[in-house]
Amino acid sequence: MALRNSTLSGPAIARTECAGAAGGARRGRRAGSRDRDSGAGPPPKAEPRVRAAAAMAIFSVYVVNKAGGLIYQLDSYAPRAEAEKTFSYPLDLLLKLHDERVLVAFGQRDGIRVGHAVLAINGADVNGKYTADGKEVLEYLGNPANYPVSIRFGRPRLTSNEKLMLASMFHSLFAIGSQLSPEQGSSGIEMLETDTFKLHCFQTLTGIKFVVLADPRQAGIDSLLRKIYEIYSDFALKNPFYSLEMPIRCELFDQNLKLALEVAEKAGTFGPGS
Incomplete structure (x- = not known):
């Protein structure tokens, strides 16, 4: 089961751009002939516009056992919209404490949004509601002697408990998807698509789920999932100190997993013997 968003096809976009380029070329030839007739030199060539392509990436990998427990998680690449600004006293943002994090409650500006968390103060990462020195963030920012102060805001990072909870929730959704299928033997959720990432899932015959979150344009994820399964079989199951259904350490x-992610981001596919 997959949720997909409709998008414009590549050939249609290409035809539109080619048609526009051809029309521009014809107009350029006509303008050039008029300039030659009037004795003026040819018009200067326009500098080509270079469109920077955003790098594709694999964001994270989750391994969930057949009971819905998270036994492995790796953050490979996590893009975040972060904003850093230097403030003078008094702070013109309203901050509040929520779930052991200091969040922006009011006063969004300059890329700082309501719901963003305080990630760092004066370049040092904070630990929840505490600064790197062990002081409470709200108490530190309430002291005029600590200003001016540089604060970096961004989307809150997931805690270990939140990752465990999300893995369990996905396990339940996977089971619901299998039960709702009108056909017997449904494979369950194979892909969920949003505007910023795709979630890909591969379940083995023993019930282990390998989940990869990747850029929507990233290719070769199906091959990567099977490669991760191969790595799991070779380096976890064959490890005499590893117990089934337990966290992978x-x-x-x-x-080998990190190496496979690097290969997938660069090449997108895995050939025989890779």
Whole structure:
């Protein structure tokens, strides 16, 4: 089961751009002939516009056991809209404490949004509601002697407990999707698509789920999921110190998984023997 958003097809866009380029070329030839007739030189060539392509990326990997427990998680690349600004006293933002984080409650401006969390103060990352020195963030920002102060805001990072909860929720959604299928033997949720990422899932015959969050344009995720399963079989299951259904703490598994993610981001596919 997959949720997809309709988009313009590539050939249609290409035809439109080619038609526009052809029309521009014809207009350029006509203008050039008029300039030659009037004795003026040819018009200067326009500098080509270079469109920067955003790099594709694999954001994170989750491994969920058949009971819905998170046994492995890796953040590979996590893009965040972060904003850093230097403030003078008094602080013109209203901050509040929520779930052990200091969040913006009112006064969004300059890329700082309501709901953003305080991520760093004067370049040092904060730990929840505490600064790097162990002081409470709200108490530190309430002291005029600490100003001017540089604060970096951004989307709150997921805690370990939140990741465990989300893995369990996805396990339940996967089971619901399988039950709602009109056909017997449904594979469950294979992909969920949003405007900023795609969630891909591969479930093995033993019930282990491998979940990859990636850029919507990233190719070769199906091959990557099977490659991760192969790495799991080689470096986790064959490890005599690893117990089934338990958290994966194997250095070779970590190393080979990170290498596979790098290959997937660059090439997009895995060939035989890769």
